[in-house]
Amino acid sequence: MRAELCHWQSEDVDALARLESAASPHGWSRQALEQASLAPKRLRLAMVSEGHWLAHAVFSFVADEAELLIISVHPAHRGQGLAQALIRAAIDELGPTINSVFLELRASNDAAKALYNKLGFSLCGRRKNYYRSGVADGRREDALLMRLDLKQARANTERV
Numbered sequence: 001m002r003a004e005l006c007h008w009q010s011e012d013v014d015a016l017a018r019l020e021s022a023a024s025p026h027g028w029s030r031q032a033l034e035q036a037s038l039a040p041k042r043l044r045l046a047m048v049s050e051g052h053w054l055a056h057a058v059f060s061f062v063a064d065e066a067e068l069l070i071i072s073v074h075p076a077h078r079g080q081g082l083a084q085a086l087i088r089a090a091i092d093e094l095g096p097t098i099n100s101v102f103l104e105l106r107a108s109n110d111a112a113k114a115l116y117n118k119l120g121f122s123l124c125g126r127r128k129n130y131y132r133s134g135v136a137d138g139r140r141e142d143a144l145l146m147r148l149d150l151k152q153a154r155a156n157t158e159r160v
């Protein structure tokens with residue numbers, strides 16, 4: 001299945017809400033997607049194939065920093081490089097003024113951790129007990145903060 005990269009907009013919120021609920025119990029609500037569709041200084045990317053929404057990501061950006069706010073891939077389309085492709089496409093599109101990309105993730109999210117490590121992100125902080133671990137229980141889990149140093153990555157590339 002060949003996926004195409006596109007920018008999503010407010011009219012796509014219903015389809016993305018379905019993708020979010022399939023992708024994760026912690027996914028964004030329709031309302032959060034709606035807000036993201038209207039907010040300024042956001043990069044909203046998606047992968048679509050024959051009308052099916054396979055994956056999407058939202059970045060915010062200000063000055064020389066960007067933040068990955070969400071990335072979700074439909075369970076049936078994982079392990080095909082879609083998340084990696086979305087993040088790489090966003091970095092290209094955000095351009096050379098962006099020196100750092102930040103994100104946060106649940107400490108238990110091993111798939112996301114492996115993805116970000118592969119792309120060169122490194123751990124830069126930890127927020128203790130930041131997330132509720134489940135809907136029903138009162139337990140909490142830590143948030144890990146990660147950063148991709150694009151300035152350093154560019155300098156390394158120039159040196160090669």
Ligand SMILES: CC(C)(COP(=O)(O)OP(=O)(O)OC[C@H]1O[C@@H](n2cnc3c(N)ncnc32)[C@H](O)[C@@H]1OP(=O)(O)O)[C@@H](O)C(=O)NCCC(=O)NCCS
Pocket residue numbers: 023024071072073074077078079080081082083084085104105106109110111112114115116118
């Ligand atoms: C995390 C998530 C976005 C990864 O999406 P994906 O499209 O399957 O990831 P990719 O295929 O681009 O994987 C790229 C790399 O990430 C790592 N990776 C991704 N999923 C992995 C898994 N389940 N186990 C181990 N490593 C994994 C691998 O290094 C992989 O490279 P490889 O295929 O060469 O080994 C997806 O599992 C998802 O949507 N999860 C639910 C939502 C979520 O947790 N979002 C992140 C919140 S911070």
